[in-house]
Amino acid sequence: MILLSVPSLTADQWLGLVHPVLIILFVYPVVGATIRLGILARERRLDLNPIAPTVPVEHADHGRWVTGVVVLAMLIGMAHDIATAPLVAGDSHFAPLVMAGAGVIATFAALLRTRPTAPRLAWAFSTWLGLLLLGSQPGVVRGADWPWQSAFWQSHYWGGIALSGLLLLSMGLQGEIGRRPKIRRLHVGLNLVVALLLATQAISGTRNLLS
Numbered sequence: 559m560i561l562l563s564v565p566s567l568t569a570d571q572w573l574g575l576v577h578p579v580l581i582i583l584f585v586y587p588v589v590g591a592t593i594r595l596g597i598l599a600r601e602r603r604l605d606l607n608p609i610a611p612t613v614p615v616e617h618a619d620h621g622r623w624v625t626g627v628v629v630l631a632m633l634i635g636m637a638h639d640i641a642t643a644p645l646v647a648g649d650s651h652f653a654p655l656v657m658a659g660a661g662v663i664a665t666f667a668a669l670l671r672t673r674p675t676a677p678r679l680a681w682a683f684s685t686w687l688g689l690l691l692l693g694s695q696p697g698v699v700r701g702a703d704w705p706w707q708s709a710f711w712q713s714h715y716w717g718g719i720a721l722s723g724l725l726l727l728s729m730g731l732q733g734e735i736g737r738r739p740k741i742r743r744l745h746v747g748l749n750l751v752v753a754l755l756l757a758t759q760a761i762s763g764t765r766n767l768l769s
């Protein structure tokens with residue numbers, strides 16, 4: 559019998575596991591429920607399935623949780639990148655970065671509290687811009703920054719930016735999705751891309767763990 563000892567992890571490595579564990583334990587299961595509730599909301603609207611009127615509301619609630627935790631997990635992933643990167647003279651200072659992270663959380667909280675579509679879209683866009691601002695810091699692993707570079711398409715960071723942008727857009731448009739058929743079709747189409755991005759994030763994220 560061969561006994562293999564489990565390698566012990568440093569505190570840094572344990573902290574690096576917070577992001578993937580949060581995504582695996584919370585985001586993927588709740589996305590499954592969100593997709594199922596979305597399909598049920600559609601069946602209800604088309605009179606194919608006589609289910610409770612709370613289903614579309616539950617779908618949007620689940621979607622909000624998924625978006626919120628994706629934003630939080632991205633902040634944690636980027637913070638870990640920045641904290642563990644070797645320090646170079648001229649690198650950004652700690653305090654402005656913490657303020658930018660707090661700004662992302664504050665704009666997301668404002669999005670949750672706002673009803674009319676225009677300001678919701680503005681808060682959603684501000685949250686996404688905050689993520690981009692933090693992602694532009696030295697230390698954050700982006701792969702490549704331009705679409706004509708192949709590393710761009712393999713980048714876990716840019717996949718996350720696209721995914722969070724689409725989820726935040728759904729949150730911004732929430733009031734219109736139920737009301738306007740064109741927006742609803744756009745919502746379903748864009749969220750098929752979200753489902754695809756969730757799969758590619760799982761692949762590039764586990765690849766990150768191996769490297």
Ligand code: HEM
Nearest residue numbers: 593596597599600603614618621622728729732735736749
């Ligand atoms: C995994 C991501 C998501 C998927 C796959 C998805 C899918 C769907 C589907 C299939 C419908 C039914 C469309 C129809 O009736 O033809 C729907 C409706 C809707 N979705 Fe999503 N969605 C997602 C995320 C979100 C998010 C993040 C929000 C915003 C918080 C949201 C808000 C809504 C709303 C408000 C409706 C309309 C419900 C109604 O009929 O009143 N969804 N979605």
Ligand code: HEM
Nearest residue numbers: 574578635636638639699714715718759760763764766767
């Ligand atoms: C919703 C899906 C996900 C999103 C939006 C996301 C987003 C991000 C972002 C923005 C970063 C920082 C930039 C970078 O280092 O690439 C990151 C880092 C990372 N992600 Fe993800 N990720 C997701 C899923 C996953 C999964 C499923 C895993 C692994 C099972 C994973 C593992 C990692 C690892 C190992 C890092 C390096 C982080 C570090 O230094 O702490 N991610 N992720």
